[in-house]
Amino acid sequence: MTKAGLRGFGNPFGPRQSESLSAALIRNISIVLILTLVLSGVLTYWHAATKVETEVDAALAIAERSVRKLVQEFAHDENPRLQLVRLVRVFDGNRHVRATLVEPEPIGARISSFAAPAEELPEWFYNLIARESKIVRIDMPEGLARFGAIELETEQRGEVGEVWDDFVMRLAILTFFCGLVSTLIYITIGRALEPLPALSAAFTRLGGGDYGVRVEEAGPTELARLCTGFNEMAARLSQMEMRNRDLNDQLATVQDEERADLARDLHDEVSPFLFSVDVDASTIRQMAEDPASPLAARADAIREAVAHMKKHVKSILGRLRPAVHLELGLSNAIETLVASWQLRNPDVTFNVDVTDRGCGQKLDTVIHGIVREAIANAFKHGKPTEIDVEVTRDVSDDVTVSIRDDGGGLQPGSLTSGFGLIAMRERVTALGGKVDIVNRKDRAGVAVDVRIPVRESYAAFDSSAEPEVAP
Template sequence: MDGHSCSRRRLSHCYNVPIRRQRNSRLSLRGRLLVSILATLLLSLIAGGAFTYWHAVAKIETEMNAAIVVGSRIARNAVDDWEEATDPARRLALLIADFEGDRHLRAMLVGPDGKVVHASRVAQAETPAPAWLVSLLAAPAKQAKMDLPAVFDRFGTVVLQTDPRNEVAEVWSDMWLTLSVLTIFCALVLAFIYWTLATTIRPLNNLTSAFARVGGGDYRERLTERGPRELKRLSQSFNQMIERLARAEAQNKRLQQQLTSVQDEERADLARDLHDEIGPLLFAADVDAVAIEQLAKAGEYEAIPHRVGIIRDAIGRMQKHVRDILGRLRSAMLLDVGLAHAIDNLVAFWRAHRPKLAVSVDVPEESFGEAIDGTIYRIVQESLSNAVRHGSPTAISIVVKAGADGSIDIRVTDDGGGLKAGNGGSGYGIIGMQERVATLGGRLDISNNHDGQGVVVSAHLPAPAPSAAARTYETHEATLQ
């Protein structure tokens, strides 16, 4: 089949392959990969943010609890020597001052009336955290009232209160550092992946363009075989495919030219046969018909039967030639009478044209099936035609044998001039035989005789595989037995 005879619209009918129309994706392969990787990184950042949040909350809670415990211990230690205190008020003021600049605690002296008399100031962070982050991470401030000796009761009560802002600021600083590192990491990963995809997909874009040009009929396209191992193998396979397509296209053109040449030769042969064989007979019949007319006018009726016999003989000879021509034009129909009889008719045709040619035939009477019979007949037909036309043989042998395993061997031998150098099987007929034999899974060999006289055409056809229906029938028969 000519590859150019199938348009894309009818491609599925030519090759029995359904064509599915696919919608073009809005994103390219590179875009889809980048979006997938970006989504993965974003999900990783979200998961890392959630983990960091819970870790920060737990850390701040632990630090605040520890600050309360340590601060309470410091306050109790400060008033352990209350018996030696000569000025309890000043001792409490010094206690509050001890907490000045603490990062997590604020100490307050609350008077008996509930007012704050003294209060320490919490140290200020160098980079304060935003208020929303403090409210998000920190729990409400914790307070602890100190149990002081009774001598201090009239001056008030010491209260310790947590202040998580410095701890949140520290978490905020760590988060900024971690976020910066992750951002740089993600940016580098995306950049590296983008570069990798750009260098990897570029050959695929070249392959797409190459396929488009090949689809337009340009079989000179070749890909550079380099890059990663997978892409290199893909390029090698593409180049091999294009080389095969180019060879098939060239062979297809040669076959078309040879077919046209063979058709022209067949037409010329038919025209020559009609002119050389049928033409003289028609002319002779016309002459005899005119003679009959003249004899009838002259009243010489006794001579008319002789002329009629001559015309009938000419018509019979014309019918024979017409049958021969029809046999050449429609040789496949001869298989309706059986393979052996069809080959006998073929041999009879060539004997009529070459009376001195001796042809021996050894063909079984049974049929091997329509496809196999047709292939055998075509092999014998082409071998006979080539031998008579090109080899000038005096004897031809035709042998068809069926093996015990169901295989079939065909052998056609002649004693003609043999194959000429450089012409060992490039003709259209030989290619046709090779294709028919290959379709049945067999092999065809064409070579000169061992003594150099004549050509041997041998073909081997394997046993045909049983059909599904036959296998089912055989299984059923075996079950019944």
């Protein structure tokens, strides 16, 4: 049968759902031992029944030959009846055959031998092993016919008693053996599989992002090799995480440099030209003889467009160069960012709660970018009237960032198509954090929840952090 067929019918010997490997092994071994006991019981029964029948039949055949021979000799004796009675008494206490002298009618007396002492054994066992008694009738020869006949009947209780004693001894030995084997197997399997719980817990921690976890390389050869492979895999994942972190730091540095270059170009190249256009438009306005002429109106329109362009260029410069504000701390930078949005959107209410503890310049930059991107998306994809911004440090000293708005909510496919959200997820994931962007459940709008672990390498850049004092 193929593996697909086995999966379809189920493997009765494999671990069941929510069952440990050691429990499955012990269960299967116990089944084998129980089947062994049952098979041994069947074989013992067959052997015992055969043995009892063979022994009793043999004893009956010998007794029959002996009685027939002796009866022929008694025909010439002076007192044959006495000899016949003595012959019956010879079988007193015989464990296999009982003899009876049956006198003819009308007397019809029966003189039987005494049975052997009864064996103490369960009646059910005797009924299970014993067969139907066999009776052999030996008629007297001529000259002794007046004395009747001798009947020989099989007696099986003594032989069954021997079988019962043998059965009890074998059952005790087999039970002791099975118990000893079960105990040894339980101890052996328990010690052999002892590394598995630790290995399973280590895999859980590894799946949660803890690449520094290691397991002791102990146990049988196969499990020791598995532990060795796990440690090597964890070490490689840790190295890959460090490389990814370095690459993301380099990428962030390059992005900051590109933003700085773009901001510099806007400031040094575009702004002077806008200023020149504004001056030229003002000059044209002054040179127009008639203030109501179309030329003056066009000059005023150019000046309004230039003023609008200057406003947007200034806004772009503020978003491209947030590091200028981070020099005064994360709280001040976010408040400055919110103030710039508040200035352009006076109808929107901002609730800001930012911790005064810095997380290091690198992490502060990431947090500032997350808040900036979340607020920009709120205004870009919805019409919020209230935005809540909260940055705190929890009991495990990790940073939690929460931004909530009451805008239109997420549109289908916006989480996978927005480059800003994708970049946010990649940057936070590279730092070992988690991002959760969903529609709010209490009301319309979007909830952005970010959790980032604070690493020592980030906190080292925080000049405001107080040094730890050893107790």
